[in-house]
Amino acid sequence: MTVAVAGGGIAGLTFALTCHEIGVDVQVYESVPELKPLGVGINLQPNAVRELFQLGLENDLREVGIEAEEWSLFYYGAHPIWTEPRGTVAGYRWPQFSVHRGHFHMRLLQRVRERLGDDAVVCDARLTQFENHPDHVTASFTRSDGTELKVDAELLIGADGIHSTVRQQMYPDQGDVNWNGAIMWRGVSRGEPPRTNNSFVLIGGNEQRFVCYPVEPLDEQGETLLNWIAELRFDDVEMIDKSDWNRSATADAFMSEFLDWKFDWLDVPGIVDRSEGIWEFPMVDREPVDRWVDGRVALMGDAAHAMFPHGSGGATQGIVDTRVLGACLLEHGETPEALLAYEKELLQAVNELVIRNRGEGPMGVLFDIEDRIAEGKSIEDAIDPEAVADFMARYKEAAGTARDTLNASPPIIEPNRG
Numbered sequence: 001m002t003v004a005v006a007g008g009g010i011a012g013l014t015f016a017l018t019c020h021e022i023g024v025d026v027q028v029y030e031s032v033p034e035l036k037p038l039g040v041g042i043n044l045q046p047n048a049v050r051e052l053f054q055l056g057l058e059n060d061l062r063e064v065g066i067e068a069e070e071w072s073l074f075y076y077g078a079h080p081i082w083t084e085p086r087g088t089v090a091g092y093r094w095p096q097f098s099v100h101r102g103h104f105h106m107r108l109l110q111r112v113r114e115r116l117g118d119d120a121v122v123c124d125a126r127l128t129q130f131e132n133h134p135d136h137v138t139a140s141f142t143r144s145d146g147t148e149l150k151v152d153a154e155l156l157i158g159a160d161g162i163h164s165t166v167r168q169q170m171y172p173d174q175g176d177v178n179w180n181g182a183i184m185w186r187g188v189s190r191g192e193p194p195r196t197n198n199s200f201v202l203i204g205g206n207e208q209r210f211v212c213y214p215v216e217p218l219d220e221q222g223e224t225l226l227n228w229i230a231e232l233r234f235d236d237v238e239m240i241d242k243s244d245w246n247r248s249a250t251a252d253a254f255m256s257e258f259l260d261w262k263f264d265w266l267d268v269p270g271i272v273d274r275s276e277g278i279w280e281f282p283m284v285d286r287e288p289v290d291r292w293v294d295g296r297v298a299l300m301g302d303a304a305h306a307m308f309p310h311g312s313g314g315a316t317q318g319i320v321d322t323r324v325l326g327a328c329l330l331e332h333g334e335t336p337e338a339l340l341a342y343e344k345e346l347l348q349a350v351n352e353l354v355i356r357n358r359g360e361g362p363m364g365v366l367f368d369i370e371d372r373i374a375e376g377k378s379i380e381d382a383i384d385p386e387a388v389a390d391f392m393a394r395y396k397e398a399a400g401t402a403r404d405t406l407n408a409s410p411p412i413i414e415p416n417r418g
């Protein structure tokens with residue numbers, strides 16, 4: 001028997017590579033008939049990059065992505081609030097990478113198929129339910145032609161994303177996703193990178209923001225693929241669940257609010273105009289839960305802890321999950337005890353991160369600044385550099401990405417343990 005995984009996203013595929021590294025048989029079942037390069041930009045923090053390097057994916061990251069150098073926050077009108085170096089520039093032993101989710105995902109798929117075989121990922125298999133037994137778990141899948149597939153496995157890992165079926169069975173009353181009133185419009189456009197070759201820039205305040213950063217190496221003309229996100233907050237709008245990563249939109253929905261966001265180093269309307277497409281996604285997460293494990297079944301990635309994307313934590317944490325579970329499988333075998341050890345190691349800290357991101361993650365620093373502006377202070381006087389520095393340091397410690405802690409921590413899986 002093998003370990004079965006529902007979901008061939010970033011977490012599911014990284015877990016498959018981890019199982020291969022440690023010598024555990026694994027089979028991934030993915031609902032869509034064919035995995036395609038979907039999504040736009042994501043950031044992988046050094047704690048996840050360390051794990052991807054150990055999986056032998058350093059060249060892949062360098063080919064599809066670009067090392068992040070700095071993170072810069074500007075108030076409306078582009079008043080600088082905070083700029084900090086990132087990745088190796090900031091002294092981390094591992095870089096931070098900005099990547100196009102779809103291109104990175106396709107590399108993971110390619111590596112899984114090369115290392116584990118073409119059949120390691122079964123597409124067009126949607127998990128519908130699971131049943132725990134004393135010595136195995138039965139997972140039921142349906143195909144688009146209506147046929148059913150039943151699989152007996154030692155363990156089932158639910159890496160099936162924010163609308164996880166595994167989680168829904170564990171928590172039938174969990175209700176809808178939690179929306180914070182903001183909508184993000186996202187896309188990628190070719191263009192010159194803002195500021196340095198690879199700066200992540202964020203402009204705006206609590207009601208309206210624009211994010212832009214490159215996700216590919218620069219071409220010979222000095223251009224790259226720029227990821228952008230325009231975000232607006234709405235009061236009194238009832239949310240119908242529109243949290244589909246593939247929902248396309250047009251610029252009419254938001255562009256009127258950004259028409260004058262033209263700075264000498266960033267032309268927001270120009271970037272949106274050149275976009276290869278526009279996708280709409282509400283800012284949603286899920287209420288943290290007390291258990292990720294039910295017998296021989298465990299949640300992983302967004303299924304376990306869908307979070308607001310402030311601080312680029314979603315994919316990063318999903319990758320870390322796979323490695324912690326890998327270490328637990330090595331120690332306890334493919335047993336329910338391994339799942340409980342994984343949950344014990346991560347659940348509390350990750351739940352705290354989900355809640356902390358509701359405070360806007362690193363952008364939470366804007367609340368104090370806007371309060372001072374509301375009291376009548378000028379933007380310059382409202383920014384207290386020491387308070388900002390302190391806030392940023394505390395966020396990173398909580399997110400597990402504090403430099404000295406990470407640099408000094410032992411590998412999650414000792415190399416050559418497989």
Ligand SMILES: Cc1cc2nc3c(=O)[nH]c(=O)nc-3n(C[C@H](O)[C@H](O)[C@H](O)COP(=O)(O)OP(=O)(O)OC[C@H]3O[C@@H](n4cnc5c(N)ncnc54)[C@H](O)[C@@H]3O)c2cc1C
Binds near residue numbers: 031125164302
């Ligand atoms: C198409 C797509 C585009 C995305 N684009 C972005 C983006 O641009 N920016 C961003 O920040 N995040 C994006 N995300 C989310 C991001 O990938 C995750 O937050 C993060 O990488 C954690 O990954 P995950 O593997 O836990 O979840 P996901 O990447 O969401 O992967 C979950 C996988 O499970 C599959 N699945 C769902 N239900 C079932 C089922 N019942 N049975 C079997 N398989 C199932 C899905 O098809 C998907 O492939 C996107 C996700 C998807 C699916």
